[in-house]
Amino acid sequence: MKGWKVFAEIQELKRKGLNKSQVERIMNINYKTVTKYWNMKPEEYAELVKEAKNRAKKLDKYKSDILSWIREFRDISTAQIHDWLRERYGELDFKDRTLRWYVKKLRKDFNLPKAARDRQYMEVPELPMGYQAQVDFGQAWLHRPDGSRIKLYCFAMVLSHSRFKYVYWLDKPFTTATFIEAHDRAFEYFGGMPKEIVYDQDRILAVDENFGDVVYTEEFQNYINLMRFKTRLCRAYDPESKGKVEAVVKFVKYNFAIHRVFVDIDSFNEDCLKWLDRTGNGKVHDITKKVPAEVLVSERQHLQPVPQSIDKKSNDTSLIYSVRKNNIVFYKQNRYQVPKGTYEPGKQVKLVLKDNSLDIVDLETGEIIAHHVISSKKGELVKLNHPERYISKTTEEMYFKALTVLGGTESAKTLLDNIRKERSRYAKDQLGVIVKAASNYDEESVKKAIEYCVSRRLWSAGMFKDTLEHFSMKNSENSSKKPTLNNSSIPSKCKGVKTEIRAISEYTMALKEDNREWKN
Template structure:
């Protein structure tokens, strides 16, 4: 809202016979602003001013919190603040655009400038559903519980047509094994896999596996051969890797992860909620569509993965972190493990079949606990019989279940 003075100046210059382009230059304002108020009567403008004040009053409830974030994190975006408010308070009674204007005013009023950076992209044609995904990787320093900072590593995969995303965080650089595991989790999240995956060669070669070159290891080549998807390696200048899709890792780093305190288990759990809420839940700036609404159509065109999963590893296992509350978070369900299992950085392996999920020690392959699979999102599956907890075979447990 530009204010009554601007509105009056536009009307005054119009009466003098100036056209819209002349008024734009005279007042040094956007042409759309002139056009918006050109035929608007004063009573309608007064109503808009009243509505704007009402929206501002709603946001004022969060003013102190917003100011604290702006002062603590000078580079924070309005989009991230809007997401944080939604994360804390649920549905908000104002739009992100209103908050963006509100924050712009706060920055001016309290002299909290923000330095913006621009990244260039090249527009290319849309791709068919289910045809292509892009993998990107990155890293960011986050605060830890000891007052210092810890580097965490990010893996992302995004479907090119719907822009539906998956993001995974790790406290350690990705190796061939964890890189493959990240792919498995992404395919599991999507419920299928694309025909082709595009990799940014400059980034893939920087991950930690004998100084890089994960894409060329025998283990990963075997994975590609078994999963039977096509691979394309691209450099920074290639529009297929740089222009087709927005920088998903950058989006995840600075809209979700930035300014958080690291706990890798909760970071990944919160990231799944962020994907539902924002990463896949907001209108995409290029397509003008919500990825979560387009994805169900694209999912029908993805290749099935269940048979490939059984072939990819002799023990058909995936690696997961143990959370502080002694649970393992799998497919948005918490599975309880025995008290004392958790240690900082503790990981376990999961083996699944149609009815059960087995949680195993990652070093000894001994079964820690077996649970019946729950399909209810947010469910907590507790340990019922302590005698089933440790050093039991799968067959023993299933006979007693």
């Protein structure tokens, strides 16, 4: 009836002698609408309304999808609906405003009003190309395929001039190390870095801020010194001073992340980059009325070149320590164990710090000889699970060694592949047991043990060892010989040595003497 009311009012004002411009002002409607209905008869308007009701709309073929999303996610935005349709169906044959009208009508027809959010943002003055970027963090709760929930953390950086964005997600809170890694990824994505970056006062980058004198964390200060960009920290509770990135975080959360199903962090980041190409950086920005990806082409020429930070940065976060005689390294009042035999006079190692862990690296070979979680206590001995084994010997190396010992057959490969899969957490230990066990028995027993375990799906080094021992004993009984060890397991100094064989009479005489002493 609203349409009929508009039509009737236009005709009434026309009969009173008003012109089109006066009708436009009085009714506060578009001049084109007034012109459209100005000379139209009631029966013509009725026919127009009838045709409009019966005419199929372009968006009707997406109605079930759109309606299901609105019902499930009452706060979903039209922009996210548009992105989901593009993600599912590719290029679309309608404009954004058509979708907004259609979604608005669906919400009204099915009584599905949008849940409102109150947060507001303020703009900062426009800056020249390549001068500034803004950084902020965000969080989002998502569902896994099994229905459980997971909290994700995002790093967002936006170039202030072009509004070109980069977003990086983690499934655990950011640390200084991962924060720096996110910077490197962003600079690579941009093709350069700005002269200044604006931050919040976050503990992973700043320890204290004393009336403008900022004390950064040691690791981040090293990074700033290396990269040579200026920094500016916002005052506490003053998000408006970096409103561009605040808007980006909101945009990413409510137009990309929200209502997505989380499978793994790598595919989630991959999908986010596709979303940036498609929507975040690929659509006209509401404020600048330009496409960020297109503006970046010009702004990239004003960005600073990025130093080769990865190798240099690792030097900044590593320390040189001496190995003690008892094969330990002291670090921050705790003792960290290294494999037995590491020590030699003057031996030094490098400690590479990563998040809450450290790698102890051989200075000469560059190999990681131990890995520890950094202890928060004092005076603690942080032990290795296997101090006799070098951690640098990878599972892959142990796998090929085991495969060689087992003869390199397809059955041996099947056994090892399944053991590595079923016992992934202890794969190296399992493979080590197999190498040690198989080296001590004959080839025939090893072959039978492999076939037995594979045929009965016994994916365990312990079961293989027991099976090997069983077949070896069986072979021994059949040949009336004891199982012999592989010559490689006999020390060279013992080879060729024969044991003395005593006569039975000597043992009989010794027993008689013992009985005589006991009676006395």
